[in-house]
Amino acid sequence: MPKHLRRLLRGTGLLCALALGATACGGSGDDPGDQKVGAADLRAALQKGGTLTVWAWDSTVKSVAAEFEKKYPKVHVEVVNAGTGNDQYKALSNAISAKKGVPDVAQVEYYAIGQYSLTKGLADLGAYGAGKLKADYSPGPWNSVADGDSVWGLPMDSGPMALFYNKKVFDKYEITVPTTWDAYLEAARKLHKANPKMYITSDVGDAGMTTSLLWQAGSHPYKVDGTNVGIDFTDAGATKYTEVWQKLIDEKLVAPVTGWTDDWYKGLGDGTIATLPTGAWMPNNFVTGVKQASGDWRVAALPQWSAGEHAGAENGGSSLAVPELGKHDNKALAYAFTKYIAAGAGVGTRIDEGAFPATVEDLDSPEFQNAKFDYFGGQQANKIFAEAAKNVSSGWSYLPYQVYANSIFNDTVGKAYVSGTGLAAGLKSWQDASVKYGKEQGFTVK
């Protein structure tokens, strides 16, 4: 144990992580000396104005920033696209360790929150009253950003999973929309048999999708309590997942096409990739990336691991967080902007531009639910998405170093897709590699 602690101090600068649970590092509300920022302080900050640097790759942030500047003329918001996902996390980590050039607000995906919150790279927004917003959000996204009284970011969008399917292809080969993953496997067999060029979906190993499907199957591979971490991919939920997905891989029923590439967009367009189980943020990508298949696609509820269940999971989605090392006198202003875009008037603007919200009020609003998607043949897809948002299973958590874990997914689980290694064995080697890394970083890993 002391050895771990020393390594923790020396190797990674996780100084504050040691004090997690205690209040030495500030953040928790029960310390009387702790700074508390109320609504009046936020108003004052907005009146005073200033310049905010926001790192976000989401294009709607720019529109909201412009709107915000109009409303508060003394505030200048500079939106910088510092790269997408991992690229930005690298830049953010570099800036944090150089203590220079850290943005005031940053877009951080849910799976990456732990990486920064544990090292106190992010300001605890609980001190700004963010805790009161709990009821405003659907549980999946909120649980991803909040930990007890601490709030590490405000959910900006969410990705409750649904099944997107190509109705034209399904009709042509007389396939019914699967409601369970076993039926999905059958559909895959039937489709591929009818036309060997057609695949039920494409998969070459994607950490985000695998963890989301495990989440839905009720698996809890990661147990995190401060610096104590447990990793186990052998529970009942994980077994359900590997059994079905192993068959899909073994019988070559999933197209070996990497997601988000030109080939992938092409496959979604010409019907050779017939379904896509993914987050509710996908429609916009369909509209701009798969134009030629407009009208072919529909949305259905995500297939279940056991018939009759209503379990869901999140895939993707991101929050806006306030890095601790952003400009010091700017924190209140940074929070005010974050609140505006993630819980205030900015949400409406973002929905108009195609973002999928995480706020309950918007998810439940008739205007949102009744919106017809021309792309999906006039289907009211938001009803399915909103239902999925309610069904997200609770209790899921990511690793505090999930960004690293995801980066080695292809070297471990990915082998199941290209060689005879089984999915279960792949998960085991992912587990081993994750345990090893965690120990090196000073975590107590079981």
Next chain:
Amino acid sequence: MTTSTPVRRPAPPRPAAPRLRTPRRHTPGRPRRSVLLTALTGVVLVYSLLPLVWLLISATKSQEGLARSFGLWFDGDFDLWSNIADTFTYQDGVFVRWLLNTVLYVVVGAGGATLLAVLGGYALAKFDFPGKKAVFAVVIGAVAVPATALAVPTFLLFSKIGLTDTPWAVVVPSLISPFGLYLMWVFASEAIPTELMEAARIDGAGEVRTFFRVALPLLAPGTVTVLLFTTVATWNNYFLPLIMLKDSDWYPLTLGLDSWNKQAQTSGGETVTNLVLTGSLLTIVPLIAAFLLLQKYWRSGLSAGGVKE
């Protein structure tokens, strides 16, 4: 095989020389043709032109057209002009800004690098001073170190002096071209006869005047060559701006197009592959133009000193 190729000049009649293996005569006027070599060159030609052809064809397609048509042939609609218009207007015309940034980096960076290389190369070739050998070793060593390997240390250095995320971070490292310096050094020692410099000095010209009036015109072919090299290197530079710049307002074209390309990989991001491709095509046009305009200087430069007059 060779019969299909028109023969420009009839081979001069010659007395048959005893030859053991070569059936056909080989003279500079009528080079020997080899099927294998022609085929190999043909393969290389196709290999190098294919991506360009693909790019040209793809730039004429809309986003939908790209997905539904075969890569190496045209789609039904011809969208090149609207693609070009869209490229220039998309996201409030940010492409123009990137283009101007690239031009700035090339003019200041590559132009400055060429100027420094010419001055340095001339001085090293024509003047003796202590430590010249050490300079030679440093320059040769610097040629061997790829710019990519220096990018991260340069970043840390620039971060310390607070120049990252400014155009200076791209311009200043571009000013250094060890290869250009070496080329100018070799070129200047061949192209400028020392006697000519001595004559100029005897006529009363100072060193500055000798350089500008006598040496510089003689160095023109080498200068153009170095200018071309540094221009191409700066125009295509990706890695250095990638780690130096965060503010997309200062992006060069390479980074800008990459950021458009990455939009297709994010949730809610607009997929604009057609604009990425058209933008790439527009990006290489100025380079091709520079090559065509400067090639005659460049070629005469490469052959300088090849023939004793």
